Amino acid sequence: GENVEQHPSTLSVQEGDSAVIKCTYSDSASNYFPWYKQELGKRPQLIIDIRSNVGEKKDQRIAVTLNKTAKHFSLHITETQPEDSAVYFCAADPQSSGDKLTFGTGTRLAVRP
Amino acid sequence: DAGVIQSPRHEVTEMGQEVTLRCKPISGHNSLFWYRQTMMRGLELLIYFNNNVPIDDSGMPEDRFSAKMPNASFSTLKIQPSEPRDSAVYFCASGHQGSGANVLTFGAGSRLTVL
Numbered sequence: 001g002e003n004v005e006q007h008p009s010t011l012s013v014q015e016g017d018s019a020v021i022k023c024t025y026s027d028s029a030s031n032y033f034p035w036y037k038q039e040l041g042k043r044p045q046l047i048i049d050i051r052s053n054v055g056e057k058k059d060q061r062i063a064v065t066l067n068k069t070a071k072h073f074s075l076h077i078t079e080t081q082p083e084d085s086a087v088y089f090c091a092a093d094p095q096s097s098g099d100k101l102t103f104g105t106g107t108r109l110a111v112r113p
Numbered sequence: 114d115a116g117v118i119q120s121p122r123h124e125v126t127e128m129g130q131e132v133t134l135r136c137k138p139i140s141g142h143n144s145l146f147w148y149r150q151t152m153m154r155g156l157e158l159l160i161y162f163n164n165n166v167p168i169d170d171s172g173m174p175e176d177r178f179s180a181k182m183p184n185a186s187f188s189t190l191k192i193q194p195s196e197p198r199d200s201a202v203y204f205c206a207s208g209h210q211g212s213g214a215n216v217l218t219f220g221a222g223s224r225l226t227v228l
Contacts, residue, residue, distance in 0.1 A: 034216065043219040043222055044156070044219050046216060046217070101146075103156045
């Protein structure tokens with residue numbers, strides 16, 4: 001089955017700086033890669049996703065890049081704000097297994113004001 | 114749409130008791146997932162359904178856990194008998210399988226504490 005590794009597990013940045021979270025996956029059949037944000041005590045919510053036919057996608061201050069050859073993808077947050085503080089999860093979806101998302105272990109991001 | 118609805122939001126029970134968690138997926142979604150979240154193990158997929166049919170239950174930890182989806186608008190996750198190590202937040206999520214990208218929407222979760 002798919003295996004997703006996520007790094008770092010914790011990340012602390014100064015407000016206004018950039019944050020980068022990296023994930024690797026094992027199943028070359030995976031072709032959909034969403035990112036979820038989970039604030040304390042809340043549910044995970046989709047913030048951005050990318051499909052395998054695209055190398056990069058951007059939505060305001062967040063962007064995701066995908067390298068299918070190396071089987072890794074990354075989340076980039078620019079001009080971080082305190083409200084960006086949360087746990088971020090990457091996931092991979094190998095269509096061959098019926099759209100079963102496999103999640104990374106999460107990155108706890110703290111943005112220092 | 115009210116989103117994915119889970120109940121109860123919080124449950125405290127004693128070891129050995131039966132626990133039933135409920136989920137109403139988003140109307141029109143054809144896939145439903147049950148996840149368990151703990152600090153130690155993160156988000157674990159327990160079981161998922163496509164068109165009300167269980168597809169993969171390999172994540173169900175033991176025979177004490179069972180899940181059903183009798184129709185497209187309702188699913189249950191049952192633990193019998195419950196144990197303290199079952200304490201966790203249980204999330205239900207629904208999506209649209211077959212769309213090429215199964216965007217999952219999560220419910221608010223059910224926080225279970227087994228004493």
